[in-house]
Amino acid sequence: MKTLELKITLLSFLFLGIISISYAQEKSPAHLGLFYPVSTHGTTAADYTNDFSLHLLTGLSGGETGAAIYGLAGIVRGDLQGAQISGLWNNVSGKVTGVQVAGILNQSADATKSVQIAGVGNINLGNSAFQASGMFNTAKNVTGGQFVGIANVADSVYGFQVAGIANISRSVNGLQVAGIANISPEIDGVQVGGISSVAKNVKGMQISGISNVADQVDGIQISGLVNRAKTVKGMQIGLINIADSSDLTIGLINIVKNGDKRLGLSIDENLNSFLTFRSGGKRLYGIFGVGTNFEAADLPYGFEGGLGWNLLESNNFRLDVEGVSKYLTDFEDKEFSKFSFQLLPALKISERIHLFAGPNLSYIHSDDLDKVKHSGLVIWDEKSRKNYQSVVLGFTAGLNVRF
Template sequence: MKNRLVMSPNSSIITILFAIFSFNAFAQRDSVSLVHVGFIYPVSSNGQRAASYTNRFSLHAIAGVSANETGAAIAGAANLIKKDASGGQIAGAVNLIGGSARGMQVAGALNMVGKSASGMQMAGFANIVKGKAKGAQAAGFMNLSGGAQGLQIAGFTNIVKDSVQGAQISGFLNKAGTTNAQVSGFMNIARKVRGIQLAGFVNIADSSDYPIAIFNFIKTGEKSIALTLDESMTSIASFRSGGRVLYGIAGVGYNLKSNPKPLYAVEAGLGAHIGLAKQLRINLEAVSHSLSDFEGGHYFKNSVRILPGYKLGSRFEIFAGPTVNYVTHEREDEFSFVDKYLWKNSKSTDFQGVFIGFNAGLQIIL
């Protein structure tokens, strides 16, 4: 037939090449690249248009630039991603993501995300997420985010603008809105704490039933000033502060006995309120107590106190009860506060003993 179309081998090759060229042109228009390798922008396989590409895998000796990453991105210094990233990003210094991140980011210094992040972030210095961080964050210095769901661990501070559905652990400071738990070496700050708030020095919150620190400033909690006396005739003026259940104790005082040298006292500890009735409760306390003449004589006592307390109105409480005490001091120091011991060690270099004592006091609830 005259109208019959016959394709030569050469025309077949041209057709195939045209199809390949058309596919590549389509891919370039869509700015999609399976592999992006390079040295530093714009010296890479995506060249000057690298910032418009979405890559499945990126590998750069120093720094890579892209629009999105959907797999793995590895750079000796920095991954700079304009929009979103998923999978894993590893950089010797910085992962900078303008949009959202899903997966894992590991950086020698900084992970910074412009929107939300889900997965795991690890940085030598800081993880910074403008939106909510879901998953785990670990940083040598700081974790900073708008919200958090998961665990935050930082060498210095965790700061979250809104709520934390998880726990914060830091060497110095935790700050959040509503949170489940906070643990820090120095200070915790929150609006509402559902669980434990543990700090080396101070807790601050609007609501926290279980703060553990020497000083606790809880808006819905209780603060008081107490004057106490124990079996050694040591009088202590102490500040008690905490939540509905747990509280901290810090005090100073003086031993009232006629000693060869004046003995001054300091004490610190933790307590718990156990409610029995409207005006009656038990204050259970664990306290470390020290007496010193500041010239070498020291008397150390660790006590567990069971102190029933009765409230006189809303501002005053009287309490008294037994204590179990462990004491230690140098043998050449004569501290004749107690005659009868449940147990004492007569062989050690320092004197050690356990005895039953008492503690009584009056406190003014502020």
């Protein structure tokens, strides 16, 4: 038994010795060649760490400490310190400190202190300082930035991601900018998407052309169309805002679970009549309505939009101030517009039903003086053959139903 154990021990040491010898590195000032193994180091190229390498087509080495230049592709089995430049492909099995430049693809195990630039893509199995490519970048952790034409993918980013189409990461501490979409569960900074931005938790700002989606927002959501979140400690700005709870929503339609929602009918001194939806938080709310003027047959389609603020509210009374814009048109060449500041005291008939009536100060513009019935106190007006403008003191009255 002892003889068998001794043989196993000797074989183990012999095997380890062979491995050590096969991976032992020798220093070389230069490595020149056409393609592997036609070079100054031949088949033993992987056993050398070179200060300088130059290969017409492809090259192989155990490490590089200066410049390594290849016509097509270069492979380094160890670490690279300096620059690796090839027409097509670079591959480093160890750490890269310096720069990798390839016409198509760069690959490395870790590039914490390096810059990777490729025509098509960069693949990093570890950390990366900066990656720039035409199509895609991948890394585990990015401590500087990723810049790409199509997509960036990373576990965590401490810096920035900029992509023509999409950025995907688990967490971002910094900036994410994409032409189409950003997807990251954790954002501590700014997320900007041309179409959409998606996150779970946002500390900072979410901006998109169409939609933002998040669970928790501690900051601001800004979108061209829709913001969606569960809890917002901050502000939502968009045409449509949806949240379970939100401190402040600015939009035409605001669906807040614990907020205010009212559907109403109104009429003003010009006999413009609108069905209007008011929605938002406890104080600030959005206004969106459709309607018409029954005495102006040439202007059958009406739209209303604006913002309101609840000045005070009690069990039997409510006082709001609103800025609203009303627009009538036939969708051809006739139109009437009116922008108003209106003060609306409301009597609560019940918890749900509110009657309101109050004064408004309005600026009116029309292409025809006689298109819409004019009443109220005219403070200023200007008439021309194809134009009518005026500032009028009038009134707004109606009924709101809260639900």
